[in-house]
Amino acid sequence: MSTNNAALRVEGVNISFGGLRALNDVYLEIGKNEVVGLIGPNGAGKTTLFNALCGLVKPDSGKFYLDGKEQNFPQTAQLVDLGIARTLQGIGLFGDLTVLENVMIGAQKFARSGLISAGFGRNNRDERELKERAMHYLENVYAIGLANRRADTLSYPDTKRVAIARALVGEPKILMLDEPAGGLGSQDIEWMNLLIRNLTAQMSVLIVEHHMDVVMTVCSKLYVLNFGEVIASGNAETVRRDPAVMAAYLGTGA
Numbered sequence: 136m137s138t139n140n141a142a143l144r145v146e147g148v149n150i151s152f153g154g155l156r157a158l159n160d161v162y163l164e165i166g167k168n169e170v171v172g173l174i175g176p177n178g179a180g181k182t183t184l185f186n187a188l189c190g191l192v193k194p195d196s197g198k199f200y201l202d203g204k205e206q207n208f209p210q211t212a213q214l215v216d217l218g219i220a221r222t223l224q225g226i227g228l229f230g231d232l233t234v235l236e237n238v239m240i241g242a243q244k245f246a247r248s249g250l251i252s253a254g255f256g257r258n259n260r261d262e263r264e265l266k267e268r269a270m271h272y273l274e275n276v277y278a279i280g281l282a283n284r285r286a287d288t289l290s291y292p293d294t295k296r297v298a299i300a301r302a303l304v305g306e307p308k309i310l311m312l313d314e315p316a317g318g319l320g321s322q323d324i325e326w327m328n329l330l331i332r333n334l335t336a337q338m339s340v341l342i343v344e345h346h347m348d349v350v351m352t353v354c355s356k357l358y359v360l361n362f363g364e365v366i367a368s369g370n371a372e373t374v375r376r377d378p379a380v381m382a383a384y385l386g387t388g389a
């Protein structure tokens with residue numbers, strides 16, 4: 136994968152929380168239409184890096200490139216324009232809205248309050264188009280039958296489907312998923328694997344995940360963090376055999 140036209144690349148990322156060095160000279164590259172996995176033991180810095188990539192944490196230093204072009208690390212309000220979407224560990228659906236409404240919100244650049252005051256529910260063509268798009272992505276995550284349910288009545292696996300549909304409806308170039316398989320049973324993990332693999336036709340995907348079988352199945356490249364540093368990167372086989380990785384995971388039960 137050529138470095139120059141990677142969908143997203145960071146290098147030299149440093150982040151400290153007080154005296155704690157959470158990330159130390161971290162690099163990562165996500166190729167176009169590639170699924171990249173970010174793994175590592177608890178506290179390794181995975182979520183911190185993820186958060187830096189989607190504007191929730193500001194790095195102390197580091198370089199950020201989109202499509203080979205250097206720019207500032209994004210702020211959350213810029214993500215839609217930059218073609219980046221993400222789901223978070225805490226799912227964050229609006230419980231009192233329907234599934235369809237929740238997914239439609241994913242296409243908007245403004246928050247829920249702005250959406251409502253901008254005329255959500257008005258019967259115009261934009262809304263019809265958006266609704267169709269939202270239904271299309273609900274279908275993609277096998278959740279079309281949930282469209283009219285209130286979000287707070289969904290099972291946990293179903294909220295994960297809907298959160299992904301909400302991320303997809305903005306038609307991102309890069310989708311970032313923090314623990315997509317977390318809390319899912321083996322059957323749900325199977326559809327998640329399938330879903331993620333299908334997405335690569337349209338976009339690049341970054342997943343932070345504890346489930347080794349998921350990352351080994353869907354990722355073409357892995358980065359392993361330990362104590363805030365990248366200790367290995369490469370395909371699943373290479374990483375699995377890496378002595379530093381085996382040592383990092385020894386005794387963690389993963």
Ligand SMILES: Nc1ncnc2c1ncn2[C@@H]1O[C@H](COP(=O)(O)OP(=O)(O)OP(=O)(O)O)[C@@H](O)[C@H]1O
Nearest residue numbers: 152153155157175176177178179180181182183184
């Ligand atoms: N906002 C914060 N303030 C202070 N320390 C933090 C903050 N966020 C994370 N840390 C610390 O930074 C380190 C990396 O945490 P991070 O959450 O990125 O790890 P992780 O790899 O996502 O772990 P897990 O697998 O448990 O989710 C940890 O030592 C954590 O305690």
Ligand SMILES: [Mg+2]
Nearest residue numbers: 178181182183
């Ligand atoms: Mg984490």
